[in-house]
Amino acid sequence: MGYQLSAVVADAELLREQTAELDHAVLGELRQDFALLPVTPQLIVELTGSLPDYAADNPSVAQPFGLVLSPPLVELLSAWSMSGPVAYLEAEFFGGDGYQSAAVWLGGTLSWGPQFDDVLDAPRDKWPINSALTRLGAEPGAWIDPFAELGLHLERNTDGWLAHGRRRLSADYWDELVEQWEEDR
Numbered sequence: 001m002g003y004q005l006s007a008v009v010a011d012a013e014l015l016r017e018q019t020a021e022l023d024h025a026v027l028g029e030l031r032q033d034f035a036l037l038p039v040t041p042q043l044i045v046e047l048t049g050s051l052p053d054y055a056a057d058n059p060s061v062a063q064p065f066g067l068v069l070s071p072p073l074v075e076l077l078s079a080w081s082m083s084g085p086v087a088y089l090e091a092e093f094f095g096g097d098g099y100q101s102a103a104v105w106l107g108g109t110l111s112w113g114p115q116f117d118d119v120l121d122a123p124r125d126k127w128p129i130n131s132a133l134t135r136l137g138a139e140p141g142a143w144i145d146p147f148a149e150l151g152l153h154l155e156r157n158t159d160g161w162l163a164h165g166r167r168r169l170s171a172d173y174w175d176e177l178v179e180q181w182e183e184d185r
Contacts, residue, residue: 003094004093004156005090005100005157008037009035009152014080016035022043031141059090064115081107082107089129100128106135138150
């Protein structure tokens with residue numbers, strides 16, 4: 001089973017304010033008052049007025065994202081970051097092979113990254129997505145790392161996050177289902 005992520009993550013209220021008038025914005029609720037905005041081709045067109053561009057080669061240190069972050073998209077993320085930190089996260093895994101990349105904007109500028117890793121042999125807190133989430137203000141908790149703490153493991157791909165957001169599920173919804181299942185056993 002694979003995992004794919006292409007999303008903007010930030011404070012839930014910040015993302016609600018910035019996307020309220022957008023037709024193709026669907027927010028997935030995460031823990032700790034964060035939200036995830038799945039990045040789809042339709043959303044890119046709505047945000048930038050242009051079709052998305054994707055890297056011809058696999059992501060690498062030189063080109064950390066599969067989605068080419070166009071100047072209009074970077075300007076938009078920079079503008080949103082005037083209200084608080086904003087991260088663009090990307091990951092793709094299948095059969096143990098893959099990568100994750102992340103970048104964070106704050107105060108109108110790129111403040112961290114982009115970082116890329118396709119080996120993930122460093123401590124978990126140094127992985128790109130965990131590092132970005134920490135920079136957003138994610139707090140440690142009961143889960144193994146910020147990725148799981150916020151609930152980014154709950155959906156496997158963009159379609160899953162779109163369904164999650166459209167159904168207005170919380171990240172805690174799945175935990176509640178597990179608790180109920182365990183009680184019913």
